[in-house]
Amino acid sequence: MTDKTLVRRTPWPASDSWPVCTPLQPSVVYASESPDALDDMYEGRAEGYAYAREAHPNADVLAAKLDGMEGVQGGIVLGSGMAAVTAALLGVLKAGDHLLGGNQLYGRSLRMMSTELPRMGIATSLADPTDVAAMEAAVRPETRMILIEVVSNPTLRVADLEGIAALCKRRGLVLAVDNTFTTPRAVRPLEHGADIVIHSVTKLLAGHSDATLGYVGARDADLNDAMLGVAQTLGLTASPFDCWLAERGLYSFELRYDRAEENARALADHLHGLPGMTRVIYPGRPDHPDHNRVQGLLGSRTGNMVTFEIEGSRDAANRLVRAARNIAFAPTLGDIGTTLSHPATSSHRGLTPEGRAALGLSEGSFRVSVGVEPADLLCTEFEAAVRAAARD
Known part of the structure; x- marks a missing residue:
């Protein structure tokens, strides 16, 4: 007589050993034992997953490793570097705010500032990040955030990170730093006064041109929560497979x-x-x-x-x-x-x-x-x- 099981009810094989390699978990959804258990998870009384657009294990494993590299707690892995930029900007800015950017940002970041943010009622302008006086002169009463790269693309100019961080502190602004070129191997922006650090994990961190991912993390837990909310709502989800590939890349x-x-x-x-x-x-x-x-x-x-x-x-x-x-x-x-x-x-x-x-x-x-x-x-x-x- 053949045993019959319901679809997807076969238990995972028990084992007294465990994998050396991080398991790949591509499941889009996760089952809970009861409505109360699901409530407990969503309301923070229990740990777990419900839907991969909100969170999944491979993204959390990778985020924890990147958090350690940048000195962050609660950073987020997202579907691309531009997804990370988007989460940072929309997690902080609202209609009526002004964003000041470095004048040699990555091309798509510049496009977002010139085209997408103004459609949402967010004003933008650019200034030279190697010149703190020029940056300060460009600050407006409605300025809320400054976005810079440590090293510009492709002219490789180096921003006055500490000077701009001091400016942001004086004026009550949020400083977001794209650390893709330099990586935490060269500099950890939060240690120099930045509030948010951004990466295109696609590049040096993953390192093999086979995973498209981004990362964003903040010193302040409320900022991380705001960016996570934007990411979950807009569906800036990271692929579990890409997270698995990138984590493997990090080891080298x-x-x-x-x-x-x-x-x-x-x-x-x-x-x-x-x-x-x-x-x-x-x-x-x-x-x-x-x-x-x-x-x-x-x-x-x-x-x-x-x-x-x-x-x-x-x-x-x-x-x-x-x-x-x-x-x-x-x-x-x-x-x-x-x-x-x-x-x-x-x-x-x-x-x-x-x-x-x-x-x-x-x-x-x-x-x-x-x-x-x-x-x-x-x-x-x-x-x-x-x-x-x-x-x-």
């Missing part, structure tokens, strides 16, 4: 970061001496425009991002990319392998040539997210590409 994060940073220093120095190179920007070089601030804020943790500019127009840019055949030309950063991007056709394509020029970007500008390959191979590859670009 420090090894990857340190190797990529070492490579970036070597590549920046090598590029600097090549013919046809008009400038190389790397926070670890003494000719960086914010060198003194780099030393005070980041110390030796100068990251894996290098920006350079070659002579010539789009034709030269095309020749360089085609010659760098072993480097992925892709609008991303933080992969374990080196990637190359062209701001004029990716992150800053929405700007006019004049707008890009105002930021110091031309058709010859490139951003490199340096990976873990042998440094000598990277230098050889880029030298050949730069020389190819210089040929008529």
Whole structure:
């Protein structure tokens, strides 16, 4: 006689051992033993899950690890870096408020400020985050928040984090810091006076270009609750599988970061001496425009991002990319392998040539997210590409 069981009622096998790897839990819904038990969970008298849009185990496991890295309690893992930005902004701002942003934010953050927030009645403006006086001059009576990146994309300017934090404290403003480029390996913004820290986990933290996730955490529990409420209502949900992948990536994060940073220093120095190179920007070089601030804020943790500019127009840019055949030309950063991007056709394509020029970007500008390959191979590859670009 065949045993009969109801669908999904087969119990999980008992075991006196446990998995070394974090289990993947893709369930969208969770069953409770009674209405009272569900009430207890929703009202905080018991721990548990009900619906994955609100919370699920893999997101909580990853969030706890990121909390520890940033010195936060109660941070949230979300479906993308922009989901994290959205939760931070809409968790704090309302119609009639003003948001002041750094003038070289990530392109989609700039679009949100220029297009989406004004539709909601939230005013926005930009100022130079390397100049505290300029930021303070841009503060309005209705300003509620300042949003900056520690290191800007792609010009790699370093914000006056501590000066802006002091400004926010004086004026009663919330300071949100996107720490994607630098990561907590280089700086922990909350230790320098920030209120909210944001990450695109997709990038260096996960590190393998196979998981799309974001993270946001605040010092204040009420801010975390407000951001969580926005995330749950808007459905900014993180995929359990992506959380599982990102957690796995974190185990090698420090090894990857340190190797990529070492490579970036070597590549920046090598590029600097090549013919046809008009400038190389790397926070670890003494000719960086914010060198003194780099030393005070980041110390030796100068990251894996290098920006350079070659002579010539789009034709030269095309020749360089085609010659760098072993480097992925892709609008991303933080992969374990080196990637190359062209701001004029990716992150800053929405700007006019004049707008890009105002930021110091031309058709010859490139951003490199340096990976873990042998440094000598990277230098050889880029030298050949730069020389190819210089040929008529």
